[in-house]
Amino acid sequence: QSALTQPASVSGSPGQSITISCTGTSSDVGTYNYVSWFQQHPSKAPKLMIYGVSNRPSGVSNRFSGSKSGNTASLTISGLQAEDEADYYCSSYTGSSTLYVFGTGTKVTVL
């Protein structure tokens, strides 16, 4: 099971919206609505931002939203803030012996 494909980097100015894509296959993202997104600041543990494609855990800002179309899931951050600068990883359930797979990760820079 190969890693899901994400852009290496995405940047935006404060207040803008950015979207990070996460491309998988029909064996993972395309079949299961179990895509999650994690935020990781340097030297910190990851934090769950989105689960089940588009659901936000309690306490996560509504500036973060998720969606999916076909084999590609997306994370949108609206009203970009300096604190959003971090690495973001998608993850999908695969239904196979692998169980789960992460994306390659995207570094978000706030200009």
Added chain:
Amino acid sequence: EVQLVQSGAEVRKSGESLKISCKGSGYSFTDYWIAWVRQMPGKGLEWMGVIYPGDSDTRYSPSFQGQVTISADKSISTAYLQWSSLKASDTAMYYCAKRSQVSRYTVDVWGQGTAVTVSS
């Protein structure tokens, strides 16, 4: 408060064995699977495997099958990740994470990470 507390940083030589731990508290340990995730220096996250503490059923990602052993002792709410013979390429940060309270298919609480350094 739901927490996962991992054991401290380790420095070993190639060929040595190692077992690191992840202790859960604030929830029913046997009801939520625990995952182990590797992050090599400057690299991304990788799922290593999952254990169901209630019955110790364990699933490994193919890349890690045969390379590590995941176990759990439900009597002390602790999961483990162990190596019988470390390699320099095992140098990484290792995280444990528990199944989410709201979804069976993700994790919502992470340990603080255990840094493992293996010298050749």
